[in-house]
Amino acid sequence: MNANKQTTIDRYPTSLRLLHWVRAVIITGLLWAGWHMTGMNDEVASKFELYYPWHKSFGVLAFLLVLTQIAVRFFTPNIPQPLATLMPYEQMLSRLIQRVMYALLVIVPLMGYSMSSTFTLSDGVFFFGVNLPELLPKNDDWFVVFQLLHKVFAYTLLALIVLHIAGALKHRFYDKDPRNDVLRRML
Structure with a gap:
């Protein structure tokens, strides 16, 4: 092997x-459902019989998937490094956005669980028919705090997802250097 040739992981x-x-598909659905259901009138039966239970189930699933992804990533030795062809600020921004997104992908469902656990009128968090234990005491004052945090962090996550997608599309279609195409690593 040539000493000057560096081994890189492309995908x-x-x-x-x-x-x-x-x-990504589940999070997109959760963001849409969360926005849609909170805008619905409380008298609409499907809001509490359909949207909230499914939102909670898929929220728990998204939480479990991100924990799995973090574990797989941690135990996988050959992860692609940021492309050397990107500008240093792009590499730094990519790492920062990715880390904050991972943090929010854990925090947002925890805030949602905390909302359901503390709300006095909540019937709990169901995970596709299995009632999960409520680890927090009922307290509507705390519910309001968790509700605000869930909303703020979810919108922050949405903004970072938009930046993530915009960056991938910029590198794929706008950059003059075709080696900057980061999207091919995820396809």
Whole structure:
């Protein structure tokens, strides 16, 4: 092997690519459902009989998927590094956005769980028919805090997702250097 030739990993492992795209679809659905259901009138039966239970179930699923993704990523030795062809600020911004997104992908569902656990009128958090234990005491004052945090962090996550997608599309279609195409690593 040539000493000057550097071995690079071009694509993420199949397991991480699959987890990424499944989670992306679920998170997109959760963001849409959360926005849609909170805008619905409380008299609409489907708001509490359909939207909230499914939102909670898929929220728990998204939480479990991101924990799985973090574990797989931690135990996978060959993860692609930021492309050397990107500008240093782009590499730094990419790392920062990715880390904050991972943090929010854990925090947002925890705030949602905390909302359901503390709300006095909540019937709990169901995970596709299984009633999960409520670890926090009922307290509507805390519910208001968790509700605000869930909303603020969810919108922050949405903004970072938009930046993430915009960055990937910029590198794929706008950059003059085709080696900057980061999207191919996830396809």
